[in-house]
Amino acid sequence: MKIETTTQSELIIHINNQHPIEVLDFTQSMASFALEYNHHSKSDDFKLYIKEVKSGSIIATLVAAAPTLLPFAEHANSVIEFATHLKNAFDRLTGKPSDTALDMTSLTNITKLVEPIAKDRGATLNIHTINVYGNVENSFNVTNLDANAIQNNARREMEGLKEPISAYQNKVVLYFSQARGDNKKGDKGIIELISKKEVKVAFDSQELKSRMIIEADHNIFDRAYIVDVKVQTVNDKPVLYTITEFYESIELGD
Template structure:
């Protein structure tokens, strides 16, 4: 039988001014949400993926919280080989260190991740001279430690803001797909319509996505050409446009050629 270990995530805020309750609460909620996301992606069972952080102890002096991970079923402490607190702490440390010192590998973060990590730092970012210490302990022994001061926190928040802005850019050069085959799923007859047109590029996704045209000439040729659009295949260049890292539309930037789909082709 594996011996249970007392594994804790310790958050210590050395503040110079009183911390606004909203900032502290939002910081802890963001930390908890990041933990749940980390567990859902990395845990090895359904029970483990539902684990949450709980407050084990609050100490006097600075703001010191000791958090533990418990299984959702029966509030059972995790065994050492199942514990994800250490992994989560490393995830946080690696992210902060990479963007602050350009060390290690860039983590794959979503805009929501950047916003939540930024919120974790709010209590010290707003308090000059303050600092936050994040550490993990196993049976009281320090396993991992990270210290950030208010200058670090402000720098990280500015970096995260820029990263979010870059992720919001819908058209990236590497998102251009050349000479792909597109067929219509639905189309509007009105040339002035800017909504309701959906197409499928099977080599990219079998799911119909919204269609946007780079110019009216392409739109006219595809919707009002000599052939029925629904029995025609189009060889096009498209830009994949994303919202929150998910493809939502194809922007057709060039029409190379088109041809009628034979009846035998449709049956295959």
């Protein structure tokens, strides 16, 4: 396949490794560069291609090109913009000031991208870009310590981005371990059928909470409630019970 290109910016990736790199780790790293470039550029036409691989640890020169299209001027600096994105992402994930937002896809790509560096205590990833005039635009590096911090923080953020899974339970028994007699949040309860641990409780409507708690003429902690609930879980653990229907209460001593 012939790739039509003109003079263009280049992304230089230099992995200075102390130990041999597993082929799978290297290929996944290169693939993750390409995947993150596509994700960041939001272009289906232009992709990263390896222009040259040099000796001296691993030095790869990448360019953006389109197999079927003539290069467009607006893509001339896309690899420079991409390198800036990577620098900002690395800064964020190593605790440095950065306002770059990272979604699940970027966090996954970046975790795999630095894998060869994270596995080798003496390794360093050096990245720099060269513009169409031959001048260096970006130049930064990632050490082994940086790579491990990037992966750990990326995985932590990925856990936080996981969407809760919802399921409905009908006519289950709930009792409150904590409740507020006003309109504010802070209610907690236990549904032993689901979990022995207390979980945050919300109500489908304020009228429902008023009927169950605010206007109750009894001690709510002495009673259990038969309810329909929407159960939201993260990592198979319940994090929120939303009461959607209330049928009756029963004294716990009965």
